Amino acid sequence: MDEQTQWHAGAAPTTNQCPGHRFYGSDEVYYCGHNCTIMDIAPVNVVARAHEAANKLLGEMINSREQRTVSSTGGEKGVKLERFDLIPVRPLADLARRYGVGAEKYEERNWERGYEWSKSYAALQRHLNAFWSGEDEDPETPGSHLSAAAFHIFALMEFVEKHPEFDDRQKA
Incomplete structure (x- = not known):
């Protein structure tokens, strides 16, 4: 071992401190094939x-x-x-009906193909604003404005993972 420098107890060298050399050993002892004199070095591992x-x-x-x-x-x-088991059944059924209405109006699972996020965001805002101004039921499609808003929130949540290519949010 006279040709090698030895480091003990986690004081292994880094390649920055001994350029061009490979170190081998365990957590306890490290060796360099070169006769390095660098002693105060950070652990490789x-x-x-x-x-x-x-x-x-x-x-x-x-x-x-x-x-x-x-x-x-x-x-x-x-x-x-x-x-x-903690999700309320009635609103969940209302949301499921909303998916069914969408399947009849467009095509089953059409929304999963993705589209510009701003379209769901705008629809979400329209439904929330209609609800907030006192209109509970959506006059255009069967179901509540809140179930429509929930649909668009779910769509956006899915788009984040599945359709980042349609992310058209304004960047600050």
Whole structure:
């Protein structure tokens, strides 16, 4: 080992501090094939350790979002954050009717093809303004203005993921 410089206990060199050399070893000892004299150097595996710690923390956060329940018979079940059982049935049915009306008026799943976001935003605003000025039911299509607004909010939420190419929001 007289031809190599050795670093101990996480004090591994970085390539910036020893240009042109490859380091090998474990978390405890690092070696350079060159006879370097750089002694006060940062660990090579700092990024890997930080990534591992972040993944562990993220896993703990995700797991903490599940609440385990035990029934009187001893049956165990995890309850996730996605609580569909908490969504009110009547407004959800109204929203489902809105999707059905759209399927009759245009074509089933037509909206999934995407279009300029401003079109849904404008329709959303029109329906909210009509509701806010006292008109509950949409006179043009069966259903409430709020279910129409909800449809456009859902469409925009989906477009963010599926159709960024139609994002025509004004940039500040």
